[in-house]
Amino acid sequence: MNYMKKLPTYLLILMNLYLCGTLVLVSCATSSGGTYSRSVQADEAAARKSRSAKEASSGGSGGTTNSTSNGNSSWPGSATSSTAIIITSTPPHGTVKLLGLPFGTPVLVDGQYNSGNSFDLSPGQHHIQVRVFGFEVWEEIVQVDENRTVLLQVQLVPAQFHIIDVVAKHVSLNPDNPGFLGKALLTVNVTTPGIIQGRVVDSNNRPVKTFKPINVDKASVPVSWDGSDDQGQAVVPGPYTLLIQALNERGEAIGREFRQDVYLNHSSIRRTWLGGSGFSGPFFVPDTQILPERTWVLGTALVSHLASPDEPVASTLVSLNSMRLSLSEYSEFSFLFSAVIRPWVTDMSTNWAGFTGSWKLRLSEGPLSAAVGIRGTFRSFSDESTAYYPPAWDGLANFDGLSLSLPLEYSDGPLRLFAAPELQVSNFYPYWTDNRWPTPDLFVWSTLRLGLETHFTNPIRFALSAALKSEPLNKGLLALQLPLSLGAELSLYTNSPVNFTAYALGEAGGPYSYAVYGGIGIGVQF
Structure with a gap:
């Protein structure tokens, strides 16, 4: 059968079925909606009539009659109606609102980036952090209670240059992998423009490589190591440590030195697969490798x-x-x-x-x-x-x-x-x-x-x-x-x-x- 030639016919049939189904649903909804409306009106009229009769029998004293219902109530001469109420529960939460926050400023809530200035959080303690380039990091540990709103006033103070933290992207590297896939990668977050420098030491703390100073003019800068020493030669497999230090204009250290352990190996060659048989690199380069977990x-x-x-x-x-x-x-x-x-x-x-x-x-x-x-x-x-x-x-x-x-x-x-x-x-x-x-x-x-x-x-x-x-x-x-x-x-x-x-x-x-x-x-x- 020629599926492609008959594709327009199949699409036309599906569209007709969809249209017919839609019309049936609309008509049913309209009909049942009208019946429901008439039933409710009849119930309300019967209720008013019954209430008037009871008030008249009590001498207009305005007394009330208590009754218990199982959810299906009816009055003489009225139609019987039942209404189903569906209640969906939401997890308990409280709210944290930040005041004085510049528009568009990213906020870290428990280490995860968010936007806006109002956050619905589960009850308990939460870490709120605001990072604006040129200012010190503002942070607060806040206790969130159920159905309560906490207001926090954000005060940003101009900062001196220093490193906020270092985030690892790749900590296991194989120099035989090409480009991005063959390097140890770090992201260095800083407060203001300044200078940083990195170096690599081995497991015995012996120097392996010293990077040239890096002028930083934005909040984050990448730092990478390709597995080579100061002479450009590949180092032997094993554990190494990348150290990142902030410097002043005279090349003197500012603040503490950040350390990140990495491991160099030659276990596998990684590639970016583009298609083909499913057992290849891109098309004609079959391989036996498996992607790293969670990638x-x-x-x-x-x-x-x-x-x-x-x-x-x-x-x-x-x-x-x-x-x-x-x-x-x-x-x-x-x-x-x-x-x-x-x-x-x-x-x-x-x-x-x-x-x-x-x-x-x-x-x-x-x-x-x-x-x-x-x-x-x-x-x-x-x-x-x-x-x-x-x-x-x-x-x-x-x-x-x-x-x-x-x-x-x-x-x-x-x-x-x-x-x-x-x-x-x-x-x-x-x-x-x-x-x-x-x-x-x-x-x-x-x-x-x-x-x-x-x-x-x-x-x-x-x-x-x-x-x-x-x-x-x-x-x-x-x-x-x-x-x-x-x-x-x-x-x-x-x-x-x-x-x-x-x-x-x-x-x-x-x-x-x-x-x-x-x-x-x-x-x-x-």
């Missing part, structure tokens, strides 16, 4: 057709949007939404979208490591007549069905070798050169991608890989099937959680059967 990654990429014998440039566009989430120390989940658009083709059935969910479990770690991955995919096409699939059937296409993968890698210094065998079960089999197997049908085939990754400098990574797939194994064939798939990536990891990647990919089924694609992507780690 996740968002990525997006756009890949465009560049060359083939019969297709113009940009005849096919592939959009990929992905999320990668750490589940535990050993496993992670990823989700990929992909869309293929052919802007120069009038047949809209060649446009399609798909969803892929992947789960990966690390089996071993170290220089030689392994993982296992399971993937499930849905695509909006069902047969070859509507399936203009993108290149790299083992990376971007992810056809309907399930797959099992066993990524393997060997990493030693700047070079990493990888292999990713994968077994796929699908109702579609991608091929260029023949029409031996009509679809949809059940197909079982395998793919293997081999390659290497290296870095020219720390923030720049380059990867090159190639892959082939087998004939359908359940059709009694044990042979390789063209096209040959090639992929290359050049990634730039910045000193922030953001990285950029350029892609070049192609497939070749013969001298006059080929396609070349290129694209760009961006990833962010949280």
Whole structure:
């Protein structure tokens, strides 16, 4: 069935059903509302009539009659009405209001940033802190009682320069990781403009590296260490301490020195994943690594057709949007939404979208490591007549069905070798050169991608890989099937959680059967 052609029809049917349902609900609500209104009016009239009769029988003394009701009251000649009252409970809380607070000033309540000047808090003690650049920190420990409001007058006093605190972002670093991912990161918060200086010592308090003084002109400044000493040489793995000190104009220490312990190791190489099979770095760089706990990654990429014998440039566009989430120390989940658009083709059935969910479990770690991955995919096409699939059937296409993968890698210094065998079960089999197997049908085939990754400098990574797939194994064939798939990536990891990647990919089924694609992507780690 051609889902894409009938999509407008399905949408029209859904809209009609929605409209009909809405009209039915509105009519029911209107009808029941009118009945309720008439019932209430009848009850009120009956109540007034009964009250007048009772007053008359008591001689107009104005006496009252007490009665007990079970919630269903009625009077003679009136309709019976019942009203349900739903009571929702809210957690007990009190309120703290700050007076004299400059508009837009961030407030830390128990260490969490908030905006505004009024806060509903649970009963008990709370720590309120106001930080304004150029002024001393104002803080108060306040007792909050249920249903009570506490008013606090904020008084900001001009400050002398000093460090407020140091917040650690990365305390475990691997210098082999690119850019942001390979550094120890601290955020230093100060009161006013001034000078700070950092240094690194080892576990025996011996000096390792001294940073140049940093002129601070804002409330916070980042300080990072890449695992090198004063000569620029990589230090041995182990525990180290970063020390941050405020200085006056003469270079003399002001206040106490702040200390942060960090640990340098070479346990794993981290990357920002952008999409593909769910077992790769971005597209063609399979890895065995798991995201650190409580971290996740968002990525997006756009890949465009560049060359083939019969297709113009940009005849096919592939959009990929992905999320990668750490589940535990050993496993992670990823989700990929992909869309293929052919802007120069009038047949809209060649446009399609798909969803892929992947789960990966690390089996071993170290220089030689392994993982296992399971993937499930849905695509909006069902047969070859509507399936203009993108290149790299083992990376971007992810056809309907399930797959099992066993990524393997060997990493030693700047070079990493990888292999990713994968077994796929699908109702579609991608091929260029023949029409031996009509679809949809059940197909079982395998793919293997081999390659290497290296870095020219720390923030720049380059990867090159190639892959082939087998004939359908359940059709009694044990042979390789063209096209040959090639992929290359050049990634730039910045000193922030953001990285950029350029892609070049192609497939070749013969001298006059080929396609070349290129694209760009961006990833962010949280």
